[in-house]
Amino acid sequence: MYVNAAKDNISTANLEDYIEVYCVSIYDIDRIREYLKNQKLQTVYFSGSFSLLPDPSSALLTVASLLEDDGKIYITQTYQRKTPPLVAQIKPLIKYITTIDFGQLVRVQDVEKIFEKTNHVLDVEVHEVMGKDSIDNMFQAAYLSILKLKH
Secondary structure: OHHHHHHHHHHHOOOOOOOOOOOOOOOOHHHHHHHHOOOOEEEEEEEOOHHHOOOHHHHHHHHHOOEEEEEEEEEEEEEEOOOOOOHHHHHHHOHHHHOOOOOOOOEHHHHHHHHHHOOOOEEEEEEEEOOOOOOEOOOEEEEEEEEEEOO
């Protein structure tokens, strides 16, 4: 469903020559390399999906191994500053009502620890609240993070 929607959007924007979409586990490095046919990636983008990853630091290291020397990883994600009571327990259960998995609550300090686990391979170029039109309150904020290969 999401893959087809992505392909439709890419086609509508006439970007088929620039963007390819695959449905594969980020942890299945052999299958990813098979799709890429020994090509390297210039850009990897996680859009609101970072909180769904069971092992985000491993995912970052996997895609880092696929990047061109000047390639970058972009992440847009909302992180918690403070968690209201019971929200951390309720959020993962919402999937049983809506069939949509919204993942776990991820705190700002949690993602910064994830970045630290990958800092032998990746540098954090940007990690900041996105802007005035994005979520930014006492409980949570929408962040843009850009990581690049360490040279």
